[in-house]
Amino acid sequence: MSKSGKTYHRADEPIFWGLFGAGGVVAAFATPALILITGILVPLGVLQLDYASVNAFASNWLGKIILLAVIAFPMWHACHRIFHAMHDLKIDTARGFFKLFWYGMAFVVSIAAGAYLIAI
Amino acid sequence: MSKRKPYVKPMPANWFMANRFHTLYMLREGTSIFVGLYSLIMLWGLAALVKGEAAWNNWLGHMENPIYIGFHLIALVACLYHAITWFSLAPKAMHLQKGDQKISDKPVVVGHYIVFVIATIVILGFVAWGGAA
Amino acid sequence: MNSAMMRVKVQRYRPEQDDAPFMQEFEVPYADDMSIIDALHYIKDNLDGTLSYRWSCRMAICGSCGYMVNGVPKLGCKTFLRDYLNTGITVESLANFPIERDLVADIGDFVEKLEEIKPYIIRQDAVSVDDGEHLQTPAQLTRYRQYSLCINCGLCYAACPQYGLNNEFMGPAALTLLHRYNQDSRDQGRDERIDIVNAEEGVWGCTFVGYCSEVCPKGVDPASAIQQGKVESSTDFVMSKLRPRRPS
Numbered sequence: 181m182s183k184s185g186k187t188y189h190r191a192d193e194p195i196f197w198g199l200f201g202a203g204g205v206v207a208a209f210a211t212p213a214l215i216l217i218t219g220i221l222v223p224l225g226v227l228q229l230d231y232a233s234v235n236a237f238a239s240n241w242l243g244k245i246i247l248l249a250v251i252a253f254p255m256w257h258a259c260h261r262i263f264h265a266m267h268d269l270k271i272d273t274a275r276g277f278f279k280l281f282w283y284g285m286a287f288v289v290s291i292a293a294g295a296y297l298i299a300i
Numbered sequence: 301m302s303k304r305k306p307y308v309k310p311m312p313a314n315w316f317m318a319n320r321f322h323t324l325y326m327l328r329e330g331t332s333i334f335v336g337l338y339s340l341i342m343l344w345g346l347a348a349l350v351k352g353e354a355a356w357n358n359w360l361g362h363m364e365n366p367i368y369i370g371f372h373l374i375a376l377v378a379c380l381y382h383a384i385t386w387f388s389l390a391p392k393a394m395h396l397q398k399g400d401q402k403i404s405d406k407p408v409v410v411g412h413y414i415v416f417v418i419a420t421i422v423i424l425g426f427v428a429w430g431g432a433a
Numbered sequence: 434m435n436s437a438m439m440r441v442k443v444q445r446y447r448p449e450q451d452d453a454p455f456m457q458e459f460e461v462p463y464a465d466d467m468s469i470i471d472a473l474h475y476i477k478d479n480l481d482g483t484l485s486y487r488w489s490c491r492m493a494i495c496g497s498c499g500y501m502v503n504g505v506p507k508l509g510c511k512t513f514l515r516d517y518l519n520t521g522i523t524v525e526s527l528a529n530f531p532i533e534r535d536l537v538a539d540i541g542d543f544v545e546k547l548e549e550i551k552p553y554i555i556r557q558d559a560v561s562v563d564d565g566e567h568l569q570t571p572a573q574l575t576r577y578r579q580y581s582l583c584i585n586c587g588l589c590y591a592a593c594p595q596y597g598l599n600n601e602f603m604g605p606a607a608l609t610l611l612h613r614y615n616q617d618s619r620d621q622g623r624d625e626r627i628d629i630v631n632a633e634e635g636v637w638g639c640t641f642v643g644y645c646s647e648v649c650p651k652g653v654d655p656a657s658a659i660q661q662g663k664v665e666s667s668t669d670f671v672m673s674k675l676r677p678r679r680p681s
Contacts, residue, residue, distance in 0.1 A: 219372025
Protein backbone atom coordinates (compact mmCIF):
# COMPACT_ATOMS: atom_id res chain seq x y z
CA MET A 181 0.00 0.00 0.00
CA SER A 182 1.37 3.37 -0.98
CA LYS A 183 1.11 6.50 1.15
CA SER A 184 -1.68 7.96 -0.97
CA GLY A 185 -3.61 4.70 -0.91
CA LYS A 186 -3.37 4.44 -4.69
CA THR A 187 -3.01 0.91 -6.00
CA TYR A 188 -0.29 0.22 -8.53
CA HIS A 189 -0.48 -2.52 -11.13
CA ARG A 190 2.55 -4.51 -12.16
CA ALA A 191 3.55 -3.62 -15.71
CA ASP A 192 4.36 -6.41 -18.19
CA GLU A 193 7.29 -4.33 -19.45
CA PRO A 194 10.03 -6.60 -18.03
CA ILE A 195 9.32 -9.20 -20.77
CA PHE A 196 9.58 -6.68 -23.59
CA TRP A 197 12.39 -4.74 -21.95
CA GLY A 198 14.42 -7.95 -21.71
CA LEU A 199 13.93 -8.70 -25.41
CA PHE A 200 14.57 -5.03 -26.25
CA GLY A 201 17.79 -5.13 -24.28
CA ALA A 202 18.98 -8.35 -25.93
CA GLY A 203 18.20 -6.81 -29.32
CA GLY A 204 20.00 -3.61 -28.39
CA VAL A 205 23.13 -5.56 -27.53
CA VAL A 206 23.03 -7.53 -30.81
CA ALA A 207 22.26 -4.38 -32.82
CA ALA A 208 25.21 -2.59 -31.22
CA PHE A 209 27.86 -5.32 -31.38
CA ALA A 210 26.96 -7.45 -34.42
CA THR A 211 24.57 -5.58 -36.71
CA PRO A 212 27.02 -2.88 -37.93
CA ALA A 213 29.41 -5.60 -39.17
CA LEU A 214 26.52 -7.55 -40.71
CA ILE A 215 25.16 -4.50 -42.56
CA LEU A 216 28.67 -3.76 -43.80
CA ILE A 217 28.97 -7.32 -45.15
CA THR A 218 25.54 -8.13 -46.61
CA GLY A 219 24.55 -4.61 -47.58
CA ILE A 220 27.79 -3.05 -48.80
CA LEU A 221 30.88 -5.27 -49.17
CA VAL A 222 29.15 -8.28 -50.79
CA PRO A 223 27.06 -6.19 -53.25
CA LEU A 224 30.24 -4.29 -54.20
CA GLY A 225 32.07 -7.58 -54.76
CA VAL A 226 34.64 -7.09 -52.00
CA LEU A 227 33.42 -10.15 -50.11
CA GLN A 228 31.55 -13.29 -51.23
CA LEU A 229 28.55 -15.02 -49.67
CA ASP A 230 28.16 -18.06 -51.91
CA TYR A 231 25.17 -20.34 -51.47
CA ALA A 232 27.15 -23.43 -50.43
CA SER A 233 29.02 -21.65 -47.59
CA VAL A 234 25.98 -19.86 -46.21
CA ASN A 235 23.87 -23.00 -46.48
CA ALA A 236 26.54 -24.95 -44.62
CA PHE A 237 26.64 -22.29 -41.91
CA ALA A 238 22.84 -22.34 -41.56
CA SER A 239 22.83 -26.16 -41.42
CA ASN A 240 25.01 -26.15 -38.35
CA TRP A 241 23.08 -25.86 -35.03
CA LEU A 242 25.42 -23.11 -33.77
CA GLY A 243 24.94 -21.25 -37.05
CA LYS A 244 21.16 -21.56 -36.67
CA ILE A 245 21.27 -20.07 -33.16
CA ILE A 246 23.46 -17.18 -34.33
CA LEU A 247 21.20 -16.41 -37.31
CA LEU A 248 18.07 -16.56 -35.16
CA ALA A 249 19.69 -14.20 -32.64
CA VAL A 250 20.78 -11.62 -35.22
CA ILE A 251 17.37 -11.60 -36.93
CA ALA A 252 14.89 -11.95 -34.04
CA PHE A 253 16.37 -9.92 -31.18
CA PRO A 254 16.96 -6.71 -33.17
CA MET A 255 13.36 -6.98 -34.41
CA TRP A 256 12.08 -7.00 -30.80
CA HIS A 257 14.40 -4.09 -30.10
CA ALA A 258 13.05 -2.09 -33.02
CA CYS A 259 9.37 -2.84 -32.40
CA HIS A 260 9.70 -1.92 -28.71
CA ARG A 261 11.29 1.42 -29.53
CA ILE A 262 8.79 2.23 -32.28
CA PHE A 263 5.87 1.39 -29.96
CA HIS A 264 7.21 3.76 -27.31
CA ALA A 265 8.15 6.41 -29.88
CA MET A 266 4.48 6.56 -30.88
CA HIS A 267 3.69 7.77 -27.35
CA ASP A 268 6.59 10.24 -27.61
CA LEU A 269 4.97 11.61 -30.79
CA LYS A 270 1.67 11.87 -28.87
CA ILE A 271 0.04 9.13 -30.95
CA ASP A 272 -1.86 7.55 -28.08
CA THR A 273 -4.92 6.24 -29.85
CA ALA A 274 -5.58 2.49 -29.86
CA ARG A 275 -2.63 1.80 -27.57
CA GLY A 276 -3.69 -1.81 -27.06
CA PHE A 277 -3.97 -2.47 -30.78
CA PHE A 278 -0.54 -1.01 -31.53
CA LYS A 279 1.04 -2.95 -28.69
CA LEU A 280 -0.34 -6.15 -30.23
CA PHE A 281 0.66 -4.97 -33.70
CA TRP A 282 4.32 -4.15 -32.97
CA TYR A 283 5.12 -6.95 -30.55
CA GLY A 284 3.07 -9.28 -32.74
CA MET A 285 5.25 -8.35 -35.70
CA ALA A 286 8.41 -9.12 -33.72
CA PHE A 287 6.87 -12.42 -32.65
CA VAL A 288 5.94 -13.39 -36.22
CA VAL A 289 9.42 -12.51 -37.51
CA SER A 290 10.98 -14.62 -34.73
CA ILE A 291 8.75 -17.61 -35.49
CA ALA A 292 9.33 -17.27 -39.24
CA ALA A 293 13.10 -17.11 -38.79
CA GLY A 294 12.98 -20.14 -36.50
CA ALA A 295 10.82 -22.09 -38.96
CA TYR A 296 13.12 -21.29 -41.92
CA LEU A 297 16.17 -22.33 -39.92
CA ILE A 298 14.55 -25.63 -38.96
CA ALA A 299 13.69 -26.16 -42.65
CA ILE A 300 17.36 -25.88 -43.70
CA MET B 301 -12.11 33.37 -3.14
CA SER B 302 -8.88 32.05 -4.54
CA LYS B 303 -7.26 34.04 -7.32
CA ARG B 304 -5.26 30.97 -8.34
CA LYS B 305 -5.40 30.06 -12.01
CA PRO B 306 -2.39 27.86 -12.79
CA TYR B 307 -1.56 27.93 -16.49
CA VAL B 308 -0.60 24.66 -18.14
CA LYS B 309 1.53 25.09 -21.24
CA PRO B 310 0.50 22.66 -23.96
CA MET B 311 3.22 20.24 -25.10
CA PRO B 312 3.33 20.15 -28.91
CA ALA B 313 3.86 16.81 -30.69
CA ASN B 314 7.18 18.12 -32.03
CA TRP B 315 8.46 19.01 -28.53
CA PHE B 316 11.76 17.26 -29.27
CA MET B 317 12.72 19.86 -31.87
CA ALA B 318 13.01 22.61 -29.25
CA ASN B 319 15.94 21.08 -27.38
CA ARG B 320 19.12 19.60 -28.85
CA PHE B 321 19.35 16.83 -26.26
CA HIS B 322 15.74 15.81 -26.95
CA THR B 323 16.37 15.90 -30.71
CA LEU B 324 19.30 13.51 -30.31
CA TYR B 325 17.09 11.26 -28.15
CA MET B 326 14.48 11.00 -30.90
CA LEU B 327 17.25 10.38 -33.43
CA ARG B 328 18.48 7.54 -31.19
CA GLU B 329 14.97 6.06 -31.03
CA GLY B 330 14.68 6.53 -34.80
CA THR B 331 17.69 4.30 -35.46
CA SER B 332 15.40 1.40 -34.53
CA ILE B 333 13.51 1.81 -37.82
CA PHE B 334 16.69 0.85 -39.69
CA VAL B 335 17.48 -1.94 -37.25
CA GLY B 336 13.99 -3.37 -37.82
CA LEU B 337 14.10 -3.03 -41.61
CA TYR B 338 17.48 -4.75 -41.71
CA SER B 339 16.04 -7.65 -39.70
CA LEU B 340 13.32 -7.97 -42.36
CA ILE B 341 15.94 -7.91 -45.14
CA MET B 342 17.87 -10.68 -43.40
CA LEU B 343 14.66 -12.68 -42.97
CA TRP B 344 14.07 -12.26 -46.71
CA GLY B 345 17.60 -13.55 -47.36
CA LEU B 346 17.00 -16.50 -45.06
CA ALA B 347 13.77 -17.32 -46.91
CA ALA B 348 15.74 -17.24 -50.18
CA LEU B 349 18.38 -19.52 -48.71
CA VAL B 350 15.69 -22.08 -47.83
CA LYS B 351 14.29 -21.97 -51.37
CA GLY B 352 17.62 -22.85 -52.95
CA GLU B 353 20.62 -21.51 -54.81
CA ALA B 354 18.71 -19.63 -57.52
CA ALA B 355 16.60 -17.75 -54.97
CA TRP B 356 19.69 -16.98 -52.89
CA ASN B 357 21.53 -15.52 -55.89
CA ASN B 358 18.41 -13.57 -56.78
CA TRP B 359 18.43 -12.05 -53.26
CA LEU B 360 22.13 -11.20 -53.62
CA GLY B 361 21.23 -9.54 -56.93
CA HIS B 362 18.62 -7.36 -55.23
CA MET B 363 21.24 -6.28 -52.70
CA GLU B 364 23.33 -4.88 -55.58
CA ASN B 365 20.56 -2.44 -56.45
CA PRO B 366 21.89 1.09 -55.68
CA ILE B 367 18.74 1.81 -53.69
CA TYR B 368 19.55 -1.09 -51.36
CA ILE B 369 23.22 -0.10 -51.14
CA GLY B 370 22.12 3.45 -50.27
CA PHE B 371 19.70 2.12 -47.65
CA HIS B 372 22.43 -0.03 -46.12
CA LEU B 373 24.84 2.92 -45.94
CA ILE B 374 22.27 4.94 -44.00
CA ALA B 375 21.40 1.89 -41.88
CA LEU B 376 25.08 1.43 -41.06
CA VAL B 377 25.38 5.01 -39.85
CA ALA B 378 22.13 4.65 -37.85
CA CYS B 379 23.33 1.41 -36.31
CA LEU B 380 26.69 2.90 -35.37
CA TYR B 381 24.88 5.82 -33.73
CA HIS B 382 22.75 3.32 -31.84
CA ALA B 383 25.94 1.52 -30.74
CA ILE B 384 27.58 4.75 -29.49
CA THR B 385 24.50 5.69 -27.44
CA TRP B 386 24.08 2.11 -26.21
CA PHE B 387 27.66 1.89 -24.97
CA SER B 388 27.50 5.25 -23.21
CA LEU B 389 24.30 4.27 -21.38
CA ALA B 390 25.24 0.66 -20.59
CA PRO B 391 27.12 1.39 -17.32
CA LYS B 392 24.05 3.16 -15.90
CA ALA B 393 22.25 -0.13 -15.36
CA MET B 394 24.77 -1.36 -12.80
CA HIS B 395 26.30 -0.14 -9.61
CA LEU B 396 29.97 -1.08 -9.42
CA GLN B 397 32.15 -0.27 -6.48
CA LYS B 398 35.57 -1.30 -5.25
CA GLY B 399 35.81 -1.12 -1.48
CA ASP B 400 34.40 2.25 -0.43
CA GLN B 401 34.69 3.85 -3.85
CA LYS B 402 32.22 3.83 -6.73
CA ILE B 403 33.85 2.77 -10.01
CA SER B 404 33.44 5.38 -12.74
CA ASP B 405 31.49 4.67 -15.92
CA LYS B 406 34.54 5.04 -18.14
CA PRO B 407 36.15 1.57 -17.92
CA VAL B 408 32.77 -0.06 -18.60
CA VAL B 409 32.23 2.12 -21.68
CA VAL B 410 35.77 1.50 -22.94
CA GLY B 411 35.25 -2.24 -22.39
CA HIS B 412 32.18 -2.12 -24.62
CA TYR B 413 34.17 -0.46 -27.42
CA ILE B 414 36.91 -3.09 -27.15
CA VAL B 415 34.32 -5.88 -27.43
CA PHE B 416 32.75 -4.04 -30.39
CA VAL B 417 36.08 -3.90 -32.27
CA ILE B 418 36.79 -7.57 -31.55
CA ALA B 419 33.27 -8.64 -32.59
CA THR B 420 33.49 -6.65 -35.83
CA ILE B 421 36.89 -8.13 -36.71
CA VAL B 422 35.73 -11.67 -35.91
CA ILE B 423 32.54 -11.35 -38.02
CA LEU B 424 34.35 -9.74 -40.97
CA GLY B 425 37.23 -12.22 -40.72
CA PHE B 426 34.83 -15.16 -40.55
CA VAL B 427 33.22 -14.16 -43.84
CA ALA B 428 36.43 -12.95 -45.54
CA TRP B 429 38.48 -16.06 -44.85
CA GLY B 430 35.80 -18.56 -45.70
CA GLY B 431 34.94 -19.49 -42.17
CA ALA B 432 31.43 -20.06 -43.44
CA ALA B 433 32.67 -23.03 -45.42
CA MET C 434 22.79 48.21 -26.21
CA ASN C 435 24.83 50.00 -23.58
CA SER C 436 28.06 48.01 -23.08
CA ALA C 437 27.39 47.72 -19.36
CA MET C 438 23.78 46.66 -19.81
CA MET C 439 22.27 43.34 -20.86
CA ARG C 440 18.78 42.51 -22.07
CA VAL C 441 16.92 39.78 -20.21
CA LYS C 442 13.58 38.40 -21.37
CA VAL C 443 11.40 37.20 -18.52
CA GLN C 444 8.18 35.18 -18.62
CA ARG C 445 5.28 37.00 -16.99
CA TYR C 446 1.91 35.58 -15.98
CA ARG C 447 -0.50 37.35 -13.68
CA PRO C 448 -3.43 34.97 -13.15
CA GLU C 449 -5.89 37.69 -12.10
CA GLN C 450 -5.51 39.57 -15.40
CA ASP C 451 -3.69 37.38 -17.98
CA ASP C 452 -5.12 34.48 -19.96
CA ALA C 453 -1.68 33.22 -20.95
CA PRO C 454 1.97 33.91 -20.14
CA PHE C 455 3.90 36.46 -22.22
CA MET C 456 7.51 37.63 -22.41
CA GLN C 457 8.71 40.95 -21.03
CA GLU C 458 12.13 42.44 -21.78
CA PHE C 459 14.25 44.24 -19.18
CA GLU C 460 17.68 45.87 -19.26
CA VAL C 461 19.90 45.00 -16.35
CA PRO C 462 23.45 46.20 -15.56
CA TYR C 463 25.98 43.57 -16.54
CA ALA C 464 28.78 42.24 -14.34
CA ASP C 465 30.93 39.12 -14.77
CA ASP C 466 29.78 37.67 -11.48
CA MET C 467 26.08 38.37 -11.93
CA SER C 468 23.79 35.35 -11.69
CA ILE C 469 20.27 34.96 -13.03
CA ILE C 470 18.76 35.59 -9.60
CA ASP C 471 20.95 38.70 -9.22
CA ALA C 472 19.42 39.93 -12.47
CA LEU C 473 15.89 39.09 -11.25
CA HIS C 474 16.60 40.91 -7.97
CA TYR C 475 17.69 43.97 -9.94
CA ILE C 476 14.48 43.88 -11.98
CA LYS C 477 12.27 43.48 -8.89
CA ASP C 478 14.10 46.21 -6.90
CA ASN C 479 14.50 48.77 -9.69
CA LEU C 480 12.27 48.08 -12.68
CA ASP C 481 9.13 46.14 -11.75
CA GLY C 482 8.31 45.24 -8.17
CA THR C 483 5.49 42.93 -9.20
CA LEU C 484 7.82 40.27 -10.65
CA SER C 485 7.43 36.97 -8.77
CA TYR C 486 10.05 34.23 -8.56
CA ARG C 487 11.30 31.74 -5.97
CA TRP C 488 14.78 31.82 -4.52
CA SER C 489 16.43 31.44 -1.18
CA CYS C 490 19.95 30.25 -0.42
CA ARG C 491 21.94 31.59 -3.41
CA MET C 492 24.31 28.60 -3.07
CA ALA C 493 22.69 25.66 -4.89
CA ILE C 494 21.47 23.78 -1.84
CA CYS C 495 17.87 24.96 -1.21
CA GLY C 496 16.60 23.97 -4.66
CA SER C 497 14.19 26.92 -4.92
CA CYS C 498 15.44 28.84 -7.95
CA GLY C 499 14.86 26.41 -10.80
CA TYR C 500 13.97 28.17 -14.08
CA MET C 501 14.22 27.46 -17.79
CA VAL C 502 17.11 29.53 -19.10
CA ASN C 503 17.01 29.57 -22.90
CA GLY C 504 14.93 26.40 -22.74
CA VAL C 505 17.32 24.52 -20.45
CA PRO C 506 16.45 23.74 -16.80
CA LYS C 507 18.93 25.64 -14.59
CA LEU C 508 19.35 26.88 -11.04
CA GLY C 509 19.23 30.69 -11.15
CA CYS C 510 21.92 30.96 -8.48
CA LYS C 511 24.58 29.02 -10.36
CA THR C 512 23.82 30.28 -13.86
CA PHE C 513 25.61 33.46 -14.87
CA LEU C 514 24.92 36.24 -17.36
CA ARG C 515 28.51 35.96 -18.65
CA ASP C 516 27.70 32.61 -20.29
CA TYR C 517 24.94 34.16 -22.41
CA LEU C 518 26.68 37.21 -23.89
CA ASN C 519 26.31 35.90 -27.45
CA THR C 520 22.91 34.30 -27.19
CA GLY C 521 20.89 36.62 -24.96
CA ILE C 522 18.85 35.35 -22.03
CA THR C 523 15.27 34.18 -21.82
CA VAL C 524 14.05 33.08 -18.38
CA GLU C 525 10.86 31.03 -18.04
CA SER C 526 9.29 28.98 -15.26
CA LEU C 527 10.22 25.29 -15.01
CA ALA C 528 8.77 23.29 -17.90
CA ASN C 529 6.21 20.52 -17.34
CA PHE C 530 4.78 22.25 -14.24
CA PRO C 531 1.73 24.53 -14.20
CA ILE C 532 2.65 28.22 -14.03
CA GLU C 533 1.41 29.78 -10.79
CA ARG C 534 2.64 33.33 -11.45
CA ASP C 535 5.51 34.76 -13.51
CA LEU C 536 8.48 32.45 -12.83
CA VAL C 537 6.79 30.54 -10.02
CA ALA C 538 5.97 26.96 -11.01
CA ASP C 539 3.43 24.86 -9.14
CA ILE C 540 5.53 21.87 -8.07
CA GLY C 541 2.84 20.41 -5.79
CA ASP C 542 2.54 17.22 -7.86
CA PHE C 543 6.29 16.64 -7.57
CA VAL C 544 6.22 17.06 -3.77
CA GLU C 545 3.31 14.59 -3.50
CA LYS C 546 5.30 12.07 -5.53
CA LEU C 547 8.29 12.48 -3.23
CA GLU C 548 6.04 11.63 -0.26
CA GLU C 549 4.41 8.75 -2.12
CA ILE C 550 7.59 6.66 -2.28
CA LYS C 551 8.04 6.73 1.53
CA PRO C 552 11.35 8.59 1.64
CA TYR C 553 12.42 7.52 5.10
CA ILE C 554 14.02 4.50 6.71
CA ILE C 555 11.49 1.74 7.32
CA ARG C 556 12.28 -1.05 9.78
CA GLN C 557 10.42 -4.36 9.96
CA ASP C 558 11.97 -5.22 13.33
CA ALA C 559 11.38 -2.80 16.18
CA VAL C 560 14.69 -1.64 17.55
CA SER C 561 14.88 0.18 20.85
CA VAL C 562 16.87 3.40 21.15
CA ASP C 563 18.77 1.66 23.97
CA ASP C 564 20.19 -0.79 21.42
CA GLY C 565 22.20 2.05 19.93
CA GLU C 566 22.47 3.42 16.43
CA HIS C 567 22.25 1.45 13.19
CA LEU C 568 25.84 1.14 12.09
CA GLN C 569 26.80 1.58 8.46
CA THR C 570 30.18 1.06 6.81
CA PRO C 571 31.61 3.52 4.25
CA ALA C 572 31.14 0.81 1.61
CA GLN C 573 27.42 0.58 2.46
CA LEU C 574 27.17 4.37 2.31
CA THR C 575 28.72 4.38 -1.18
CA ARG C 576 25.83 2.26 -2.47
CA TYR C 577 23.36 5.12 -2.12
CA ARG C 578 25.32 8.30 -1.29
CA GLN C 579 25.14 9.82 -4.79
CA TYR C 580 21.35 9.43 -4.82
CA SER C 581 21.01 11.14 -1.43
CA LEU C 582 22.46 14.41 -2.73
CA CYS C 583 19.19 15.48 -4.39
CA ILE C 584 17.97 18.96 -3.39
CA ASN C 585 14.43 18.53 -4.82
CA CYS C 586 14.83 21.44 -7.22
CA GLY C 587 12.71 19.79 -9.89
CA LEU C 588 15.07 20.46 -12.81
CA CYS C 589 14.91 16.77 -13.76
CA TYR C 590 11.11 16.95 -14.04
CA ALA C 591 11.43 19.96 -16.33
CA ALA C 592 13.96 17.95 -18.39
CA CYS C 593 11.85 14.79 -18.60
CA PRO C 594 9.56 14.54 -21.65
CA GLN C 595 7.90 11.41 -20.23
CA TYR C 596 6.71 13.40 -17.21
CA GLY C 597 5.62 16.17 -19.59
CA LEU C 598 3.69 13.71 -21.75
CA ASN C 599 2.08 11.92 -18.81
CA ASN C 600 2.38 13.28 -15.28
CA GLU C 601 1.15 10.01 -13.81
CA PHE C 602 4.78 8.99 -14.21
CA MET C 603 6.54 9.22 -10.83
CA GLY C 604 9.46 10.98 -12.48
CA PRO C 605 13.23 11.12 -11.99
CA ALA C 606 13.75 12.56 -8.49
CA ALA C 607 11.02 10.50 -6.76
CA LEU C 608 12.21 7.22 -8.33
CA THR C 609 15.81 8.12 -7.46
CA LEU C 610 14.88 8.81 -3.84
CA LEU C 611 13.03 5.51 -3.80
CA HIS C 612 16.16 3.75 -5.05
CA ARG C 613 18.24 5.65 -2.49
CA TYR C 614 16.20 4.20 0.41
CA ASN C 615 16.06 0.72 -1.10
CA GLN C 616 19.87 0.77 -1.35
CA ASP C 617 20.34 1.92 2.25
CA SER C 618 21.61 -0.96 4.41
CA ARG C 619 19.56 0.34 7.36
CA ASP C 620 16.29 0.25 5.44
CA GLN C 621 13.88 -2.72 5.31
CA GLY C 622 11.08 -1.08 3.35
CA ARG C 623 11.70 -2.52 -0.10
CA ASP C 624 8.46 -4.55 -0.10
CA GLU C 625 6.44 -1.40 0.65
CA ARG C 626 7.95 0.41 -2.34
CA ILE C 627 8.26 -2.35 -4.94
CA ASP C 628 4.69 -1.96 -6.24
CA ILE C 629 5.51 1.60 -7.33
CA VAL C 630 8.77 0.47 -8.94
CA ASN C 631 6.96 -2.29 -10.88
CA ALA C 632 4.18 -0.08 -12.18
CA GLU C 633 3.81 1.70 -15.50
CA GLU C 634 3.90 4.92 -13.43
CA GLY C 635 7.12 3.65 -11.85
CA VAL C 636 10.39 2.83 -13.59
CA TRP C 637 8.56 1.57 -16.70
CA GLY C 638 7.35 5.05 -17.58
CA CYS C 639 10.99 5.93 -18.32
CA THR C 640 12.45 5.55 -21.83
CA PHE C 641 15.95 6.57 -20.76
CA VAL C 642 16.06 9.94 -22.43
CA GLY C 643 18.86 10.70 -19.96
CA TYR C 644 18.35 14.47 -19.89
CA CYS C 645 17.51 14.35 -16.15
CA SER C 646 21.07 13.33 -15.37
CA GLU C 647 22.42 15.95 -17.76
CA VAL C 648 20.63 18.87 -16.08
CA CYS C 649 20.96 17.75 -12.44
CA PRO C 650 22.93 20.46 -10.61
CA LYS C 651 24.13 18.01 -7.96
CA GLY C 652 25.42 15.14 -10.12
CA VAL C 653 22.79 12.73 -8.77
CA ASP C 654 22.28 10.82 -12.06
CA PRO C 655 18.57 9.90 -11.76
CA ALA C 656 18.71 7.99 -15.06
CA SER C 657 21.08 5.44 -13.55
CA ALA C 658 18.89 4.99 -10.44
CA ILE C 659 15.85 4.35 -12.65
CA GLN C 660 17.80 2.01 -14.91
CA GLN C 661 18.88 0.00 -11.88
CA GLY C 662 15.24 0.08 -10.77
CA LYS C 663 14.31 -1.56 -14.08
CA VAL C 664 16.81 -4.33 -13.43
CA GLU C 665 15.36 -4.78 -9.92
CA SER C 666 11.79 -4.76 -11.24
CA SER C 667 12.68 -7.34 -13.91
CA THR C 668 14.23 -9.58 -11.28
CA ASP C 669 11.12 -9.16 -9.12
CA PHE C 670 8.96 -10.00 -12.15
CA VAL C 671 10.75 -13.31 -12.67
CA MET C 672 10.78 -14.11 -8.95
CA SER C 673 7.04 -13.43 -8.69
CA LYS C 674 6.41 -16.02 -11.40
CA LEU C 675 8.59 -18.58 -9.65
CA ARG C 676 7.48 -17.85 -6.09
CA PRO C 677 4.43 -15.58 -5.77
CA ARG C 678 4.94 -12.91 -3.13
CA ARG C 679 2.43 -12.87 -0.31
CA PRO C 680 0.17 -9.84 -0.47
CA SER C 681 1.43 -7.09 1.81
